[in-house]
Amino acid sequence: MAGQSGSQLSLFTPDEVEFVAEDELVEIVPNLRMDSLNFICGDYGPFYPQIAIQVPLWLALALKKRGKCTIRPPQWMSIENLTQVLEGERESHAFQTLPFHYVEISRLLFDRARDDIPDVYMVRSLVEDIRDVRFHKVETNLENFTNSSLVLQWKNMAAMEVNIIRAFSGRALQAFYRHENEQAVPDLDRTQDRQPQNLNDRPRVCRSFCCIPIFPLHHWIDKIVFISCLLDYCPTIVFLWRAYCLFVVPLQRNLRPR
Amino acid sequence: MDSGTGEGSTSFTDDYETFISTTDVDLLKRAWRNEKAAPEILQYEAALVHRIKEQIELAEQNVEASEADGEDPLTMSLYQMDLDRTQFLLRSYLRVRLQKIEKYIFHILKTDESLNRLSDEEQTFAASCGDDLRAHLKETVLSKLPTDYNSELKQSAASEEDDMVPAPRLDSFVICKARQYISGLDFEPEYSHEITEMERDLLTFVCYKFIKKPLENGKIDLV
Numbered sequence: 001m002a003g004q005s006g007s008q009l010s011l012f013t014p015d016e017v018e019f020v021a022e023d024e025l026v027e028i029v030p031n032l033r034m035d036s037l038n039f040i041c042g043d044y045g046p047f048y049p050q051i052a053i054q055v056p057l058w059l060a061l062a063l064k065k066r067g068k069c070t071i072r073p074p075q076w077m078s079i080e081n082l083t084q085v086l087e088g089e090r091e092s093h094a095f096q097t098l099p100f101h102y103v104e105i106s107r108l109l110f111d112r113a114r115d116d117i118p119d120v121y122m123v124r125s126l127v128e129d130i131r132d133v134r135f136h137k138v139e140t141n142l143e144n145f146t147n148s149s150l151v152l153q154w155k156n157m158a159a160m161e162v163n164i165i166r167a168f169s170g171r172a173l174q175a176f177y178r179h180e181n182e183q184a185v186p187d188l189d190r191t192q193d194r195q196p197q198n199l200n201d202r203p204r205v206c207r208s209f210c211c212i213p214i215f216p217l218h219h220w221i222d223k224i225v226f227i228s229c230l231l232d233y234c235p236t237i238v239f240l241w242r243a244y245c246l247f248v249v250p251l252q253r254n255l256r257p258r
Numbered sequence: 259m260d261s262g263t264g265e266g267s268t269s270f271t272d273d274y275e276t277f278i279s280t281t282d283v284d285l286l287k288r289a290w291r292n293e294k295a296a297p298e299i300l301q302y303e304a305a306l307v308h309r310i311k312e313q314i315e316l317a318e319q320n321v322e323a324s325e326a327d328g329e330d331p332l333t334m335s336l337y338q339m340d341l342d343r344t345q346f347l348l349r350s351y352l353r354v355r356l357q358k359i360e361k362y363i364f365h366i367l368k369t370d371e372s373l374n375r376l377s378d379e380e381q382t383f384a385a386s387c388g389d390d391l392r393a394h395l396k397e398t399v400l401s402k403l404p405t406d407y408n409s410e411l412k413q414s415a416a417s418e419e420d421d422m423v424p425a426p427r428l429d430s431f432v433i434c435k436a437r438q439y440i441s442g443l444d445f446e447p448e449y450s451h452e453i454t455e456m457e458r459d460l461l462t463f464v465c466y467k468f469i470k471k472p473l474e475n476g477k478i479d480l481v
């Protein structure tokens with residue numbers, strides 16, 4: 001009926017993130033004379049030939065498409081700045097300062113204003129490298145989620161990176177929070193749209209796993225439970241894991257040479 | 259503008275500059291993002307939506323008038339693009355709210371706090387949607403169950419609370435940014451040991467219920 005942007009309410013599609021990024025201001029040099037434009041989102045102009053002016057990115061791309069302007073790449077997209085940022089990313093654990101929408105802006109400019117960027121191949125490869133290094137850092141940081149990390153703060157992460165890990169990290173943190181506070185949340189789970197029986201079973205089952213002293217597999221227990229909570233196949237995996245613990249492990253213990 | 263010497267005057271000039279430079283479209287974009295990212299339904303921005311609707315109607319009339327006058331097609335198409343963008347924001351905002359109403363229909367009808375956050379049209383919609391759903395459930399399933407089990411709100415007559423009603427998960431995690439420095443006083447006292455402060459413009463992953471109060475006061479934006 002009403003839904004259009006994805007079945008999950010709180011997820012932004014990449015197109016929506018790009019939509020938000022298109023409101024960022026860029027500098028253009030028009031080659032035509034035009035009166036000022038009084039948009040709902042603001043007033044821009046008047047436009048004189050060869051006089052630079054700041055406009056939103058969507059307007060710049062529309063004018064560029066019709067051949068009415070050239071776009072000046074933003075300051076941060078110069079080769080010197082990007083090389084510096086890339087070196088900074090490689091050396092330190094923190095994220096370097098880049099515009100929040102740098103991924104979307106750079107992609108749109110590469111796609112539609114390629115001839116306005118000097119050394120476009122070099123710039124493009126630098127931006128790709130920066131994206132790879134930053135995302136690798138994001139993945140490493142995700143591994144450091146613990147059950148005590150209820151409030152996480154990251155500096156200088158970009159919009160697209162946030163959007164990619166939004167669903168996963170939200171559910172992971174929620175799973176940690178629920179397992180930690182399972183005693184404080186008695187029957188609240190029953191109001192969810194799942195069968196209450198399975199949900200009430202979940203915390204008890206997980207706790208019993210962690211009590212089984214099967215060193216060095218206990219960290220595997222945490223990983224499997226963690227992943228199974230995310231995948232929502234918990235009952236099946238829980239059952240298989242239980243069967244493994246109850247039947248296979250004692251056999252292994254008996255057979256293992258002491 | 260004079261540069262402020264103390265903390266109070268700098269924040270005043272910041273607020274004033276933000277006030278004069280924030281367009282309605284910026285406000286709508288912020289409301290749209292907050293609504294999309296939040297697990298429960300937020301307060302309806304009646305004044306903002308009304309203003310935007312008026313501006314959209316005005317823009318539509320302008321576009322039609324300039325089309326009739328035979329104006330420069332480039333200018334017309336640019337105005338049309340701006341109009342489309344604003345219309346998308348408004349429609350998506352209203353759609354997200356409707357989706358949330360449909361998802362948590364019984365919970366919203368039950369809770370006065372949630373009901374007050376809806377606009378008048380949304381309340382009418384919620385009431386009729388709830389009635390339709392109730393009638394549908396009764397007709398298809400509930401009338402065939404024994405009397406103790408045929409309520410759409412409770413699992414059985416022995417349940418103490420309405421446990422068949424899905425409620426929004428306030429302990430889901432969201433990503434947010436503070437628009438100004440937030441001290442411990444802005445948070446609810448029961449969560450003050452979990453979160454004590456938030457710096458400006460720092461991306462924070464946090465449980466939604468911790469930041470519910472600053473969000474309502476407009477000090478935090480969800481990303």
